[in-house]
Every structure is written in structure tokens, then in C-alpha cells.
Amino acid sequence: MSAQERVEQVFEEKGVSRGGERYLRISDARDLLADLVDAGRAVVGIEGVELTEGETRPLPEAIADFSNRPDISWRAYVRQCAAQAKEFLGALPDRETVYVTLTTFSRDEWRQYGD
Numbered sequence: 001m002s003a004q005e006r007v008e009q010v011f012e013e014k015g016v017s018r019g020g021e022r023y024l025r026i027s028d029a030r031d032l033l034a035d036l037v038d039a040g041r042a043v044v045g046i047e048g049v050e051l052t053e054g055e056t057r058p059l060p061e062a063i064a065d066f067s068n069r070p071d072i073s074w075r076a077y078v079r080q081c082a083a084q085a086k087e088f089l090g091a092l093p094d095r096e097t098v099y100v101t102l103t104t105f106s107r108d109e110w111r112q113y114g115d
Contacts, residue, residue, distance in 0.1 A: 004039040007032060016099060018056050023049065023099035030089045033082045036104060042066075042078045043085040044110075045103035052097055062100065064088045074107045 001009070010032050015022040024032065029046075036043060048062020066081045085102070092098065 002039070004041075006035045007039055007041070010035070016051060018049075018051060021101050023051065023101050025096075026089055026092050026094045026098060026100060029100050029102060030086060032102070033086055033089075036102075037078055037082045040074075040078060041104040041106055042074075042081040042110060043102050044081060044105050046085060046088060046100050047103070048092060048098060048100045050097045051099050059098065062092055062098070067105075069110075074110070077110070 010028060011022050011024070014028045015024055017023075026048075033043065044065070044067040046062070046064045046066075048059040050057045050059055064085070066084045070077065070080070072080070089100070092100070
């Protein structure tokens with residue numbers, strides 16, 4: 001199974017859909033980082049929410065943007081973003097109701113974003 005297929009499988013099996021977004025528990029998102037690196041996807045943003053019965057409440061302290069465009073190779077950028085995401089996720093409270101969505105870019109999307 002390819003890294004991209006593993007990523008899709010995690011979102012399918014462990015993800016929670018709400019309001020058109022797909023959310024993961026913090027621990028599942030942390031576990032997914034290595035597969036995202038292997039798939040060549042950079043985690044450029046994280047948005048945390050608290051999910052309860054019928055309510056999705058944004059958590060401002062659980063929002064991060066790693067989309068800066070340093071002058072480094074794509075692979076180095078992917079690894080840098082993963083390291084920043086891992087550190088950020090590690091600092092969040094891993095409570096049962098706290099979930100995150102990960103914004104990722106492929107190399108082509110990253111190039112387009114910078115134009």
C-alpha cells in the first residue's frame with residue numbers, strides 16, 4: 001500500500017466529517033505525519049475544533065499556519081512542515097472532544113500557491 005493510500009485509509013477509517021471538513025483526533029493526526037511526508041505532502045496548516053453533539057466550536061489556540069515559503073528544496077520543506085506540525089500537535093490537549101483538520105499541499109499545489 002502506498003503512503004497516499006495509507007493517508008486516505010486513515011481519513012476514511014478514523015476521520016469524522018462535519019460541515020464539509022474531515023477531522024482527526026490529535027493522536028491520529030500525529031501518527032499520520034510520517035505517511036504524509038512519504039506521500040510528498042506538506043502540512044501547511046492545522047485547525048483545531050471541539051466537536052460535541054451537534055456543535056463544532058473553533059479553538060483559536062489550535063490554529064497554525066506553516067505555509068511560509070523558505071528557499072529550500074521541496075523534500076526539505078515537507079520535512080520542515082511535518083516537524084512543525086508534530087511540535088504543534090504535541091502541545092495541544094489530546095482530549096476526546098478535540099479534533100484537527102490538516103491542510104496539505106502537493107508540490108504542484110505549493111508552486112501554484114506561491115504564484
